[in-house]
Amino acid sequence: MTAALSLRELAADIAREAGELARLRRADGFLLAATKSTLADIVTEADREVEALIRARLSVERPGDGFLGEESGSGESTSGVTWVVDPIDGTVNYAYGLPAYSVSIAAVEGGADPNSWRPLAAAVYAPVLGELFTAGRGEGAWLGGVRLGVTDETPAGALLATGFGYDPLTHDGDLLTVRQVMPLARDLRRGGSAALDLSYVAAGRLDGYFERGLKPWDLAAGALLVTEAGGVVTRLDTASDRPMLIAAGARLHAQISGILDKDI
Numbered sequence: 106m107t108a109a110l111s112l113r114e115l116a117a118d119i120a121r122e123a124g125e126l127a128r129l130r131r132a133d134g135f136l137l138a139a140t141k142s143t144l145a146d147i148v149t150e151a152d153r154e155v156e157a158l159i160r161a162r163l164s165v166e167r168p169g170d171g172f173l174g175e176e177s178g179s180g181e182s183t184s185g186v187t188w189v190v191d192p193i194d195g196t197v198n199y200a201y202g203l204p205a206y207s208v209s210i211a212a213v214e215g216g217a218d219p220n221s222w223r224p225l226a227a228a229v230y231a232p233v234l235g236e237l238f239t240a241g242r243g244e245g246a247w248l249g250g251v252r253l254g255v256t257d258e259t260p261a262g263a264l265l266a267t268g269f270g271y272d273p274l275t276h277d278g279d280l281l282t283v284r285q286v287m288p289l290a291r292d293l294r295r296g297g298s299a300a301l302d303l304s305y306v307a308a309g310r311l312d313g314y315f316e317r318g319l320k321p322w323d324l325a326a327g328a329l330l331v332t333e334a335g336g337v338v339t340r341l342d343t344a345s346d347r348p349m350l351i352a353a354g355a356r357l358h359a360q361i362s363g364i365l366d367k368d369i
Contacts, residue, residue, distance in 0.1 A: 112212040112226035113241035119162045123155045124208045124232035127193050152176050155192035163188050173217040175322045187213050189325035195298030204233035209300035211325035219321050220343055227326035229300045238304040238330055246307045246333040255336035255354040256312045262291030263312035263357050266302040270318045285364050303327025306352050307334035313353030324350055
């Protein structure tokens with residue numbers, strides 16, 4: 106078994122366990138723990154409990170690896186591998202009882218900065234939907250036993266997805282971005298989980314995805330899924346606090362980038 110495949114299998118196993126815990130806790134009832142950047146940016150007790158489970162499993166299975174989690178911060182690596190984790194990606198969906206949330210787990214080499222890391226393995230698990238997306242570097246992207254591939258052609262226009270920041274001051278800029286990209290689109294989706302949106306690009310369920318301001322844990326697993334499915338993922342304006350991520354097949358990616366790169 107290759108190293109990437111071994112990491113993929115571990116990520117998948119932990120993601121399943123963590124996702125089932127999240128699902129069970131949601132069935133028990135939603136409990137708000139805190140807010141983060143704004144009142145709309147929330148943390149639930151389940152976010153913290155699920156991340157603690159993931160971190161504990163990894164500390165046993167891979168004690169020398171580093172850790173970067175949305176809720177519990179970072180831990181240094183002595184192995185060169187760091188795990189980048191979003192315990193519940195789509196927390197607002199989770200809080201409202203919408204099924205579009207996921208557990209996102211990625212292993213990367215080179216630290217916690219997306220500008221410098223080398224992705225190795227990924228798992229995105231949607232517990233309500235019962236879908237597990239996985240990828241290993243050089244091993245392809247998979248949903249169950251089916252190998253995934255991005256969309257190559259969009260003759261009727263692209264089915265695109267995006268997201269908006271929680272800060273109301275950023276909404277006008279996000280809406281302007283949508284208006285600029287819409288000439289390429291047949292329609293637009295706003296799912297609420299970046300990890301799932303990227304997984305759906307990998308699976309050809311979406312043709313492309315773009316969003317400003319994603320954190321490392323939002324994109325780590327999903328970006329590897331897209332590239333292993335034959336797509337292209339880039340980040341524009343990485344020196345800012347709200348870089349733009351674009352993910353799609355090569356042709357559509359070039360079209361979106363050609364529009365948005367003019368404003369960076």
